[in-house]
Amino acid sequence: MSRVLPAEGDLRRVIGDGAAVPDGEVDGLSADELVSLYRDLVMLRTYDERSVVYHRQGRIGTYAIFWNHEAMQAGSVFALENRDWVFPAYRESAIGLVRGMPVSTVLSWWRGHPAGWWDPAEFNVASICVPIATQIPHAVGFAWGSALKGEDRVALTLFGDGATSEGAFHEGMTFAGVMKAPVVLFCSNNQWAISTPISQQTAAPTLADKAIGYGMPGVRVDGCDVLAVYEATRDAVLRARAGDGPTFIEAVTYRAAPHATADDPSIYVDLERVEEARESECVGRYERYLIRTGVLTDERAEEIRQEALELMRAGIAEAEAEPPPDISLVFEHAYADPPPSLLTEEEELRRILGG
Amino acid sequence: MAELLLVEAVNDALHVEMERDESVLVMGEDVGKLGGVFRATAGLQQHFGKARCIDTPLAEAGILGTAVGLCMAGWRPVVEMQYDAFSYPSLDQLINHVGRYRWRTRGKMSFPLTIRMPYGGGVRAPELHDDSPETYYVHTPGVKVAIPATPADAKGLLAAAIRDPDPVVVLEPKLHYRTAKEEVPDGEHVVPLGESRVVREGSELTLVAYGAMTHVALASADALADEASCEVLDLRSLKPLDEDGLLASVAKTGRAVVVQEAPRVCGFAAEVAAVLAEKAIFDLRGPVIRVTGYDVPYPYWQIEDAYMPSVERVVDAARRVLAA
Numbered sequence: 001m002s003r004v005l006p007a008e009g010d011l012r013r014v015i016g017d018g019a020a021v022p023d024g025e026v027d028g029l030s031a032d033e034l035v036s037l038y039r040d041l042v043m044l045r046t047y048d049e050r051s052v053v054y055h056r057q058g059r060i061g062t063y064a065i066f067w068n069h070e071a072m073q074a075g076s077v078f079a080l081e082n083r084d085w086v087f088p089a090y091r092e093s094a095i096g097l098v099r100g101m102p103v104s105t106v107l108s109w110w111r112g113h114p115a116g117w118w119d120p121a122e123f124n125v126a127s128i129c130v131p132i133a134t135q136i137p138h139a140v141g142f143a144w145g146s147a148l149k150g151e152d153r154v155a156l157t158l159f160g161d162g163a164t165s166e167g168a169f170h171e172g173m174t175f176a177g178v179m180k181a182p183v184v185l186f187c188s189n190n191q192w193a194i195s196t197p198i199s200q201q202t203a204a205p206t207l208a209d210k211a212i213g214y215g216m217p218g219v220r221v222d223g224c225d226v227l228a229v230y231e232a233t234r235d236a237v238l239r240a241r242a243g244d245g246p247t248f249i250e251a252v253t254y255r256a257a258p259h260a261t262a263d264d265p266s267i268y269v270d271l272e273r274v275e276e277a278r279e280s281e282c283v284g285r286y287e288r289y290l291i292r293t294g295v296l297t298d299e300r301a302e303e304i305r306q307e308a309l310e311l312m313r314a315g316i317a318e319a320e321a322e323p324p325p326d327i328s329l330v331f332e333h334a335y336a337d338p339p340p341s342l343l344t345e346e347e348e349l350r351r352i353l354g355g
Numbered sequence: 356m357a358e359l360l361l362v363e364a365v366n367d368a369l370h371v372e373m374e375r376d377e378s379v380l381v382m383g384e385d386v387g388k389l390g391g392v393f394r395a396t397a398g399l400q401q402h403f404g405k406a407r408c409i410d411t412p413l414a415e416a417g418i419l420g421t422a423v424g425l426c427m428a429g430w431r432p433v434v435e436m437q438y439d440a441f442s443y444p445s446l447d448q449l450i451n452h453v454g455r456y457r458w459r460t461r462g463k464m465s466f467p468l469t470i471r472m473p474y475g476g477g478v479r480a481p482e483l484h485d486d487s488p489e490t491y492y493v494h495t496p497g498v499k500v501a502i503p504a505t506p507a508d509a510k511g512l513l514a515a516a517i518r519d520p521d522p523v524v525v526l527e528p529k530l531h532y533r534t535a536k537e538e539v540p541d542g543e544h545v546v547p548l549g550e551s552r553v554v555r556e557g558s559e560l561t562l563v564a565y566g567a568m569t570h571v572a573l574a575s576a577d578a579l580a581d582e583a584s585c586e587v588l589d590l591r592s593l594k595p596l597d598e599d600g601l602l603a604s605v606a607k608t609g610r611a612v613v614v615q616e617a618p619r620v621c622g623f624a625a626e627v628a629a630v631l632a633e634k635a636i637f638d639l640r641g642p643v644i645r646v647t648g649y650d651v652p653y654p655y656w657q658i659e660d661a662y663m664p665s666v667e668r669v670v671d672a673a674r675r676v677l678a679a
Binding site for chain 2: 179
């Protein structure tokens with residue numbers, strides 16, 4: 001095995017600033033693919049912005065905002081084949097959208113309606129993980145188990161900076177390294193875990209430095225540069241497919257929105273940094289790049305935004321048209337073969353409710 | 356039929372089930388080359404290879420967490436927790452995911468994993484190798500729990516657990532790994548979950564127990580032989596619980612003492628007592644009395660006998676019920 005080196009200090013970047021910093025490019029991406037990636041970004045951005053509105057209108061419950069995380073989410077998944085699996089955290093609640101999941105499914109989940117379920121094998125997207133970091137061992141086990149079966153499937157798991165302090169991160173990384181699992185461990189480091197800053201999360205110089213302790217490479221990218229995210233993930237996926245094991249990616253951004261709709265970050269966050277982050281946000285940055293390089297026009301960009309808005313309008317209408325769920329869904333599916341006492345309890349509830 | 360120790364019966368079940376279903380794999384600490392610290396997994400790695408009998412890092416949450424992923428990849432993992440108290444780091448995975456995932460996918464994904472572990476005291480071990488954690492597992496929705504008392508049941512219940520479409524925790528009484536020996540059916544042997552076993556028929560008092568305490572209940576019935584006709588009921592499965600078997604026995608005897616090694620408060624004996632209060636109150640001729648461990652940390656082994664439910668304590672409880 002080649003020696004694992006410490007992570008590079010500098011963040012990988014591809015997109016320039018249209019002035020002093022020149023644009024780079026990623027080999028092998030066609031113009032259609034570049035636009036397709038833009039569509040994914042816009043879909044996620046539109047989902048997120050509309051969801052905050054829907055929350056204020058009382059149409060969905062508490063919602064975990066992912067504004068300015070779209071490049072990390074769409075860019076990393078774009079590097080996968082459809083047969084590869086995604087193991088998301090709650091911050092990636094809408095990640096299924098880039099895999100063809102209906103908008104109404106994700107909205108229903110945030111509405112607390114049982115219609116917000118899916119079969120992970122339909123989209124190759126695992127259920128949203130709400131506890132912190134506990135999906136990491138799932139991704140590792142899935143990747144390792146797939147390799148044991150001789151199946152060519154890579155797993156990508158996404159989590160935040162706070163997750164890197166959890167035991168599940170440590171144990172998942174340990175297993176990934178030891179089992180040489182074909183897994184990509186993607187940390188969206190937005191530098192805040194609700195109100196806990198990264199400086200109180202770790203004394204390590206960078207999160208990517210942690211990777212060396214697990215015998216895997218650690219890579220750092222600009223989390224607002226979707227092409228850098230894509231490229232780093234693609235390299236990690238190729239490495240996984242070649243049987244060379246896991247890669248840890250630290251994508252660095254700054255949380256430019258509240259943790260969730262119930263949070264008031266003005267108490268703790270650095271508002272100047274928020275302002276900077278909002279100015280250099282990831283969707284506009286990629287859009288300007290595509291326009292500079294002649295891949296996209298303003299008109300086409302507007303069309304794509306309108307398409308996403310239309311999908312959202314249809315999606316919320318569909319979610320709101322869901323009939324009230326039957327109480328059987330409280331009981332069904334908890335067990336494949338339920339204990340008899342559970343069946344009795346369901347009958348009793350039906351009798352009381354006057355079924 | 357071969358005469359097997361309880362731990363040999365566990366090993367036999369693993370061999371038979373791995374042979375029968377190639378998606379079954381065994382994983383845990385020291386389970387491979389060593390064959391497990393109690394030798395429960397001896398010979399599996401030699402026979403089935405390193406891909407199906409896996410030595411893992413010492414990381415119980417990682418073991419159970421990766422087992423969830425292995426299920427999603429189509430495997431049927433049998434996870435060993437080396438000791439009862441070592442299983443606690445995995446409770447996060449158990450409660451948050453193992454018991455919940457199937458429901459969250461509307462039954463489209465199954466998590467047919469088995470968690471087996473030695474449990475209980477009386478083995479003169481350090482005091483963190485003696486816990487009876489069954490309540491934590493029984494209390495977790497989506498998870499089933501079985502506890503064998505005998506070699507034949509250890510084989511049959513483990514086979515049932517491995518074949519079950521739901522996650523099942525099997526707690527094996529380590530005190531009896533090498534003290535209980537009996538004829539165990541060769542080849543495939545399944546004891547269905549949810550069926551209790553009348554170990555001894557009786558007419559005046561039911562001693563309800565499971566796992567290691569089944570042996571204490573049986574010895575107590577012997578000690579009471581001149582005073583009362585005691586029925587000994589081994590529950591075998593805590594979830595699903597064989598309520599019909601329990602109620603039938605108590606309907607016949609009218610009295611019940613429930614024996615449990617775990618600490619008292621909210622232990623499984625309380626569940627048994629509650630079922631009897633709800634469904635058998637008019638059959639009862641006296642109070643349901645629990646004989647349990649105490650609500651203290653498991654003690655050093657030189658005084659562990661004072662903690663453990665004993666024949667003397669069960670006999671005392673039985674006499675109180677009979678006198679009521």
